Amino acid sequence: MLSKVYDPGEIETKWFRHWEASGAFRCGQRPDADPYVIVIPPPNVTGSLHVGHALNNSLQDILIRFERLRGKDVLWQPGMDHAGIATQMVVERQLDAEGRSRRDMGRDAFVERVWTWKEQSGGTIEGQLKRLGASADWDRSRFTMDDGLSRAVRRVFVRLYEQGLIYRDKRLVNWDPKLQTAISDLEVENKEVDGHFWHFRYPLADDPAQHLVVATTRPETMLGDTAVAVHPEDERYQHLIGQMIRLPLTGRLIPIVADTHADPEQGSGAVKITPAHDFNDFEVGKRHDLPQINVLDAHACIDLDGTPYHGLDRYAARKAVVADMEAAGRLVQVEAKKVMMPYGDRSGVVIEPWLTDQWYVDAETLAQPAIRAVEEGRTRFVPENWTKTYYEWMRNIQPWCISRQLWWGHRIPAWYAPDGQVFVGHDEAEAYAKARAALGPDVVLTQDDDVLDTWFSSALWPFSTLGWPDETPELAKYYPTATLVTGFDIIFFWVARMMMMGLHFQDEVPFKTVYVTSLVRDAQGQKMSKSKGNVVDPLDYVERFGADALRFTMAAMESQGRDIKLAESRVEGYRNFSTKLWNASRFCQMNGIGGSDTVAPPPATLTVNRWIVSEVAATVAAVTEALDAFRFDAAASAIYHFTWHTFCDWYVEFIKPLLQGDDVDTALAAETRAVAGWALDQILVLLHPFMPFITEELWHALKDDRASDLIAAQWPTVGSQAIDAAARDEMAWIIKLIGEIRSARSEMNVPAGARVPAQIADLDATTTGWLDRNREMVLRLARLDGVEPVAGLPTQGVVQIVVGEATVALLLQDVLDFDAERARLAKARDKAEKEIRSLQGRLANENFIAKAKPEVVEDARAKLVDEQATVARIDAALARLA
RNA sequence: GGGCGGUUAGCUCAGCGGUAGAGCACUACGUUGACAUCGUAGGGGCCACUGGUUCGAUCCCAGUACCGCCCA
Numbered sequence: 001m002l003s004k005v006y007d008p009g010e011i012e013t014k015w016f017r018h019w020e021a022s023g024a025f026r027c028g029q030r031p032d033a034d035p036y037v038i039v040i041p042p043p044n045v046t047g048s049l050h051v052g053h054a055l056n057n058s059l060q061d062i063l064i065r066f067e068r069l070r071g072k073d074v075l076w077q078p079g080m081d082h083a084g085i086a087t088q089m090v091v092e093r094q095l096d097a098e099g100r101s102r103r104d105m106g107r108d109a110f111v112e113r114v115w116t117w118k119e120q121s122g123g124t125i126e127g128q129l130k131r132l133g134a135s136a137d138w139d140r141s142r143f144t145m146d147d148g149l150s151r152a153v154r155r156v157f158v159r160l161y162e163q164g165l166i167y168r169d170k171r172l173v174n175w176d177p178k179l180q181t182a183i184s185d186l187e188v189e190n191k192e193v194d195g196h197f198w199h200f201r202y203p204l205a206d207d208p209a210q211h212l213v214v215a216t217t218r219p220e221t222m223l224g225d226t227a228v229a230v231h232p233e234d235e236r237y238q239h240l241i242g243q244m245i246r247l248p249l250t251g252r253l254i255p256i257v258a259d260t261h262a263d264p265e266q267g268s269g270a271v272k273i274t275p276a277h278d279f280n281d282f283e284v285g286k287r288h289d290l291p292q293i294n295v296l297d298a299h300a301c302i303d304l305d306g307t308p309y310h311g312l313d314r315y316a317a318r319k320a321v322v323a324d325m326e327a328a329g330r331l332v333q334v335e336a337k338k339v340m341m342p343y344g345d346r347s348g349v350v351i352e353p354w355l356t357d358q359w360y361v362d363a364e365t366l367a368q369p370a371i372r373a374v375e376e377g378r379t380r381f382v383p384e385n386w387t388k389t390y391y392e393w394m395r396n397i398q399p400w401c402i403s404r405q406l407w408w409g410h411r412i413p414a415w416y417a418p419d420g421q422v423f424v425g426h427d428e429a430e431a432y433a434k435a436r437a438a439l440g441p442d443v444v445l446t447q448d449d450d451v452l453d454t455w456f457s458s459a460l461w462p463f464s465t466l467g468w469p470d471e472t473p474e475l476a477k478y479y480p481t482a483t484l485v486t487g488f489d490i491i492f493f494w495v496a497r498m499m500m501m502g503l504h505f506q507d508e509v510p511f512k513t514v515y516v517t518s519l520v521r522d523a524q525g526q527k528m529s530k531s532k533g534n535v536v537d538p539l540d541y542v543e544r545f546g547a548d549a550l551r552f553t554m555a556a557m558e559s560q561g562r563d564i565k566l567a568e569s570r571v572e573g574y575r576n577f578s579t580k581l582w583n584a585s586r587f588c589q590m591n592g593i594g595g596s597d598t599v600a601p602p603p604a605t606l607t608v609n610r611w612i613v614s615e616v617a618a619t620v621a622a623v624t625e626a627l628d629a630f631r632f633d634a635a636a637s638a639i640y641h642f643t644w645h646t647f648c649d650w651y652v653e654f655i656k657p658l659l660q661g662d663d664v665d666t667a668l669a670a671e672t673r674a675v676a677g678w679a680l681d682q683i684l685v686l687l688h689p690f691m692p693f694i695t696e697e698l699w700h701a702l703k704d705d706r707a708s709d710l711i712a713a714q715w716p717t718v719g720s721q722a723i724d725a726a727a728r729d730e731m732a733w734i735i736k737l738i739g740e741i742r743s744a745r746s747e748m749n750v751p752a753g754a755r756v757p758a759q760i761a762d763l764d765a766t767t768t769g770w771l772d773r774n775r776e777m778v779l780r781l782a783r784l785d786g787v788e789p790v791a792g793l794p795t796q797g798v799v800q801i802v803v804g805e806a807t808v809a810l811l812l813q814d815v816l817d818f819d820a821e822r823a824r825l826a827k828a829r830d831k832a833e834k835e836i837r838s839l840q841g842r843l844a845n846e847n848f849i850a851k852a853k854p855e856v857v858e859d860a861r862a863k864l865v866d867e868q869a870t871v872a873r874i875d876a877a878l879a880r881l882a
Numbered sequence: 883g884g885g886c887g888g889u890u891a892g893c894u895c896a897g898c899g900g901u902a903g904a905g906c907a908c909u910a911c912g913u914u915g916a917c918a919u920c921g922u923a924g925g926g927g928c929c930a931c932u933g934g935u936u937c938g939a940u941c942c943c944a945g946u947a948c949c950g951c952c953c954a
Contacts, residue, residue, distance in 0.1 A: 002916090004916085004917080005917090005919075006919085190954085340954095385886065385887080386886090388885070388886070389885080389952070389953090392884095392885070392952090392953075393953085396953090488951090488952080489952090519951085556895095556905085557894085557895080559896070563887095563888090563950085563951085565894060565895085567893085567894060567906080569893090569905085569906050569907085570894075570905075570906075572906090572919080573905060573906065573919095575919065576919045577919090578919090579917070579919045580916095580917065580919080582917080583916045583917035583919095583920085584916065584917080585916085586916050586917075587916030587917080588916080589916085590915085590916065591916085633895085633896070634896080637896075637904075637905095640904095640905090641904080648916090648917085649921090652916075660915085739923095742922060742923065743922095743923065743924090745922090745923085746911075746922070746923040746924075747923080747924085749910095749911090751911090751912095752911060752912050752914090752921095752922070752923090753912075753914070780914085783914080838901075842900080842937085842938080845938085846937080847936095847937035848900095848937045851936085851937050851938090852900075852937065852938075853900090856900060859900085860900080
């Protein structure tokens with residue numbers, strides 16, 4: 001017997017172990033079935049589960065379990081990402097605590113240390129995903145630094161290099177002076193901060209009495225200025241274009257150039273140009289063939305031997321430069337100003353544009369097929385509006401800087417000869433072979449020190465995890481994958497790059513649908529962040545309410561195109577829902593209702609049973625349709641509403657007299673038990689993708705000889721042909737009748753427990769049949785003593801209720817408040833009258849009759865007749881009272 | 883500056899060309915043999931604003947205001 005209260009903790013780990021041990025998560029179990037594949041967005045090996053993961057993976061598991069139940073050959077490919085910078089930072093922090101540094105210990109020892117850390121404490125997130133119930137094929141879990149995936153990375157690098165799509169170039173990069181590495185544009189966060197605008201006088205070389213005022217937010221970079229630019233159409237400066245400036249502090253001569261980059265509205269309209277330290281200036285420098293003077297070293301300290309600034313860090317240098325300019329009388333003013341500053345998203349320090357040699361991918365070329373694939377609908381975004389974001393990025397894509405000055409990652413497979421010639425190969429031997437062929441047998445090579453951007457390896461994820469570069473059966477069967485579920489924040493980082501690499505190396509899109517999830521915020525709508533302290537730990541909710549409740553919350557709140565504000569009350573509410581389901585199952589168990597033997601609905605003669613079969617069929621259609629359309633909220637709401645408000649609130653209450661009375665008809669009771677058991681089974685299957693644990697537990701509790709676990713059961717097959725319109729009409733009337741009686745009782749303060757005798761008038765043949773067939777249910781649920789059909793209703797001591805054509809009178813004798821009853825009827829009359837006026841207004845409009853859809857007009861007419869009849873009956877009821 | 887989205891009950895959100903729904907919260911009653919993590923009943927909304935299209939607009943279109951996000 002099930003316990004009275006559902007305790008999730010008890011059963012969740014039990015069932016997960018069982019599924020895992022039984023191999024339920026493995027792909028390839030249905031060799032003839034269509035595949036359905038999702039690759040997990042690989043979480044960082046350093047990561048732990050946050051609420052975004054909980055959302056994302058709940059949705060993936062819902063899709064996976066849904067398709068598994070539908071009989072597909074399902075593969076959910078799990079794994080983790082080596083997360084270059086993040087992981088290196090974790091281990092460096094440990095070393096720091098030990099008073100050591102990676103440079104002391106050397107590259108090999110450091111990398112070994114990272115591996116040790118990874119083996120010991122990396123990947124806690126996998127365990128946390130399992131706690132959520134994630135039914136991925138865990139035996140296939142991959143890591144981006146695996147041998148196989150590393151081989152894929154080298155293969156891709158070599159091939160793209162040979163195709164001229166990877167190259168080495170000297171360009172400005174975003175340099176992180178703290179982490180000592182280049183990072184990509186995407187890893188830079190631009191933030192507006194309080195800064196200053198320093199206005200300096202730059203003297204003309206020919207006439208030092210004359211000067212040009214330039215304004216800058218970065219005074220220290222003036223040491224690297226190689227020009228001053230003015231707008232070509234700026235009247236004020238026409239005569240100066242082509243003249244020279246004597247740059248203060250260094251004394252270098254620099255030209256005044258005309259360039260549209262100078263904004264006449266900004267400051268004085270003249271702008272200093274520092275090509276080696278600013279992305280815009282770099283472009284200006286190229287247009288005017290200006291020298292690029294690098295004045296900073298890798299630590300962002302001034303690197304100008306022989307000057308007083310040498311060795312100062314950028315902020316100290318700024319102070320010194322400003323002080324010296326002021327002392328020289330060249331500081332005009334200092335203006336407070338909001339400025340945009342680039343910050344490294346990992347290090348949090350200000351990024352320095354810096355001139356270095358790096359490796360680049362020709363993203364523009366690779367992007368073209370990736371754009372076409374979406375234009376042609378081979379891959380589609382859901383919700384659809386993310387397509388625009390994707391195009392926006394792809395059509396303006398910049399060369400992708402893929403080298404990182406880190407030690408943890410895939411080392412770049414490029415070797416240099418002493419003369420600087422580059423040899424790229426899958427391994428050292430291949431590079432040597434090429435080098436010897438070119439340079440002779442004695443050549444000595446050194447490998448590039450740098451590693452590849454982490455996203456370079458995750459770009460290969462949809463096929464590298466399937467075994468590529470080997471031509472494995474898995475690759476043949478499971479590529480392209482079906483659905484990618486991810487957050488909008490990595491459409492650029494990851495989705496776009498998978499599209500490029502997948503198309504280039506497999507000639508096919510990596511996935512057919514990209515489902516973009518919402519962003520989870522806190523209950524106040526704030527983005528969660530550690531610094532704000534509003535981070536919700538999903539595992540805390542799992543502990544308190546169960547993984548099922550958290551998963552259901554995620555699904556129920558996941559509506560397309562809106563952020564999720566996660567409120568604890570919702571999780572609690574869905575915990576209550578699981579308790580409700582638990583107790584409904586407990587009721588069934590106590591009444592001899594067990595799991596069904598059939599997937600098809602059992603034969604039913606009773607209206608109430610035919611009705612619940614119809615309601616199940618409608619719910620199956622609604623849930624299936626919603627999941628097919630990625631409407632997780634609609635699917636969750638359909639199954640929730642059916643379970644609680646149809647099955648529990650009405651059906652279970654309806655069947656009690658059929659099972660529990662003194663004079664039970666055994667044949668009808670047996671039919672009812674079969675139908676109830678079947679309906680509950682359908683609930684369990686429909687709900688399983690959302691709440692896998694409780695449903696699996698109940699599945700077995702209701703029947704101990706199940707043919708399979710629920711996880712491997714069959715999605716309901718009952719179709720719309722099982723919907724019985726007559727049964728639905730009949731039960732709708734019964735429900736309305738009971739509802740109206742309850743409402744009147746409550747309003748008239750009839751004690752809730754009191755059994756009241758009733759009479760009913762004006763039934764026709766149909767409604768007489770309806771009432772006769774369901775009399776026991778009505779008596780029980782409306783708390784009536786009896787409901788006797790009569791020709792004329794009594795006039796004294798009655799509460800009258802109009803339901804359709806019929807009027808019910810509750811016989812209350814002495815306890816009736818006459819005025820209250822009159823008021824109650826009057827209120828009902830007003831409501832109907834209001835409706836009548838509205839309908840009459842509409843029907844009086846010729847245009848409405850002529851132009852509205854015929855069925856709409858017909859509906860309005862029918863409703864008007866109905867409401868008028870209701871008013872007539874209420875009037876009759878009022879007349880009886882008088 | 884460019885792009886995307888939002889504005890519906892006290893709160894969180896669905897919805898749809900035919901004058902509005904859910905969950906939570908609130909009020910009253912309630913221990914009826916599944917369930918108080920519950921049941922029954924109830925109150926609560928000029929669907930942001932202004933125009934337009936339409937027989938009819940919360941819904942479609944245009945604009946305005948405010949709020950968010952992304953990119954420069």
